[in-house]
Amino acid sequence: MTANSSSRKIDIYDTTLRDGSQGEGISFSVEDKVKIAKRLDAFGVDYIEGGWPGSNPKDIEFFDRMKSIPLKHAKLAAFGSTRRPTTTAETDPMLQQLLDAQTPVITFVGKSWDFHVTEALRIPLETNLEMIADTTRYLKSKGKEVIYDAEHFFDGYKRNPEYTSKCVAAALDAGCDVVALCDTNGGTLPNEISKIVSEIGARFPYGKFAIHTHNDAECGVANSLAAIEVGAIQVQGTINGLGERTGNANLTSIVPSLGLKLGYTLSCMPRMKELAELSNFIDEIANVPPKTWAAYVGRSAFAHKAGLHVDAMRKNSETYEHIDPILVGNERRILVSEHSGASTILEKVQRDNSDLRKDSPETKEILKQVARLEHEGYSFEGAEASFELLVKKATGNYRSLFELTGYRVIVERRGGDKEAITEATVKLRVNDQEVLTVAEGDGPVNALDSALRKALAEHYPDLADIRLTDFKVRVVNAKEGAAAKVRAIVDSADSSDTWSTIGVSTNIIDASWHALVDSIEYGLLRESARAGE
Incomplete structure (x- = not known):
């Protein structure tokens, strides 16, 4: 390997669909996986690891679907393991399932730590070397690009570097294209990564190496960058760091660090401005709340x-x-x-x-x-629309759209009812007219929202384009118990934008009312400004 050539081409190998799906609470459907694969390809990653076709029907179906979906740039990889100790590569059914996936790339995992060979597989050390070599030769004979996933490489190397090096040699000498050096337990630190990757590169100057790290010591990204800096030519990871335990190395941090800061050549550089959008897309499909503090792509990053x-x-x-x-x-x-x-x-x-x-x-x-207001419990960090209304009032640019005369909310549950019935009455003055409306809803906030809209619809038709998208309540001073102030946040949207507003009160309904009023006023004032009124 050659180190520190910052113009080197680095391949991005994404394993969100396999390693990422092993994260707690993550479950991708086949349709989800197809959508993600297309999006990763459009972004410009070089390899997409689709899953293990021999492990479950979902992955078998995914690879069948992908046979009719051409990728524009990325190579699709199927993941499996070495042949079994008691078979040959030619007769191993799992390897046949990998070939049936018809992907240009096959990545197979094999032991590289003698402890795992003797304790987990319970086979002779030499047999493990034969399994690695035999699997590599067979897959290469079928015209595949082959990547050997050297499981527990760093733990194995630190304890028995000679045997771990023999595992690497077995794969390379059998024609393996790339050996992925895996920090499977995620506990290796960057200084160790640099030292070991440099040593293995010097020992096998004819080999090509990838880095595959996990984040158990919060070093997944740092370890990946350290390996690249001393010569690795491929980095493996997942979008947003999804993965088992504490996750895999986070590609949404690694990719911009490599391309924007270290100057390496990446296929995805022309699409780098889509990185935050890609991150949000994956979180949305995974049904995971975005990490606002995530480096580069988080809402709070800047x-x-x-x-x-x-x-x-x-x-x-x-x-x-x-x-x-x-x-x-x-x-x-x-x-x-x-x-x-x-x-x-x-x-x-x-x-x-x-x-x-x-x-x-x-x-x-x-x-x-x-x-x-912040002393009273308001927080404008997540409610910028309420802040903009405050500014309009302070600068004389505020125009009142309606005036509240009063409101009432009744929650009633009769003996035979399965659910409580909520009714809201709103009395407003709009354009010098007094308006009284009543509406039922699924809870007090929905009922108030419905009654308010009913009262304003005739006067402000633009209201039809404004919708409430989310509602959250947080206790401000929990020590006060049931008498504590609450902070209500209302998220709203129209056809072109989203915004958030806030209300604070010791009464949850009153806090919600203030946030609702701000939300609708902000949306209507925006529409008026667009229309030039």
């Missing part, structure tokens, strides 16, 4: 809160950002809280209020209101 930071950012973004977020499809966000200074407020509002200055009375008033 979010700035402290006033001093924002002040510096306004002068030069490099003061607190290691890359331009646009490069990975993310965006800069300025958070508003009691820690905010005038610079934070200016950064947030000057797009719509270009005359606002740091020492303006309006700026001072906004800061004062934010501090007061």
Whole structure:
């Protein structure tokens, strides 16, 4: 291997569909796997490991489906293991299932730690070497690109480097294309990775090596980068680090680090701006809440809160950002809280209020209101629409759309009813008219939302395009028990955007009402602004 040539081409091997699906709570359907494979191919990864066709009917069906779905760039890999100790490669049914998948690449796992050979397989060490070599020769004879997944490589090397090296030699000498050096237990540290990969590369200068790490010591990404820097030509991992236990090496961190920071050549570089979108796509299909703090792609990755930071950012973004977020499809966000200074407020509002200055009375008033409201339990970090309404009121740009006269919510459950019945009454003044509406709903929030919409629909037809998409409640001061304040967050959307609003009260219905009103006002005011009213 040649080390430290930053223009080297590095292959990206994605195993989200196999290793990623082994994460707790992750279950991909066949249709899910097909969608993910297409998306990974479009992004530009070089290899897509689709699963183990010999292990379950779902993976067999997936590979059958993929026979009629051409990939534009990526090579599809089927995953299996060495032939069994009591068979030959030609007669092993599992290897035949791998070949039946008709993929251009076959990756097979084999033991490389003598402890596992003698204790898990309970076979002679020499027999394991024969299994690796025989499996490689047979698959190569069928015209396949073959990758040997050297399981527990680093643990084995640290304890018996001679035997682990013999396992690598068995695969390479039999014609293996790439040996994947696996930190299966995920406990190896970056300094060890660099040392061992360098040594194995020097020992086998004719070999090509991949790095496959797990994240049990929180070093999956660092270990992968360390191996590449000393000569590995392929990196294996999963999108968002999905995987068993604490997960696999996270490709959404590895890929931009390799391409944007270290200057390696990657096939996916032209699509790097789609990285955040890809990350969200995988989380959505996996039904996993996105990690807002995830490096590069998380919603908070380029979010700035402290006033001093924002002040510096306004002068030069490099003061607190290691890359331009646009490069990975993310965006800069300025958070508003009691820690905010005038610079934070200016950064947030000057797009719509270009005359606002740091020492303006309006700026001072906004800061004062934010501090007061956050003391009461408000948090504008996840409710930027409520903050924008606050700014409009402080700068004189707010136009009241309706005035609340009163509301009432009744929750009733009769003896024979299986579920409680919720009814909301809303009384408003709209355009100098008094409007009274009543609506039932699935719970108080839904009933209030329905009654409010009923009251406003005739006056604001644009309301039909605004919908509530999520509703969350969090206790602000849990020590107060049932008398604690609650924070209600309402997420809403129209045909072009999404936004969040907040309400706080000791009464959960009242908190929800404030968040609902903000949500609808914000959406309607946006529509008016678009129409130039």
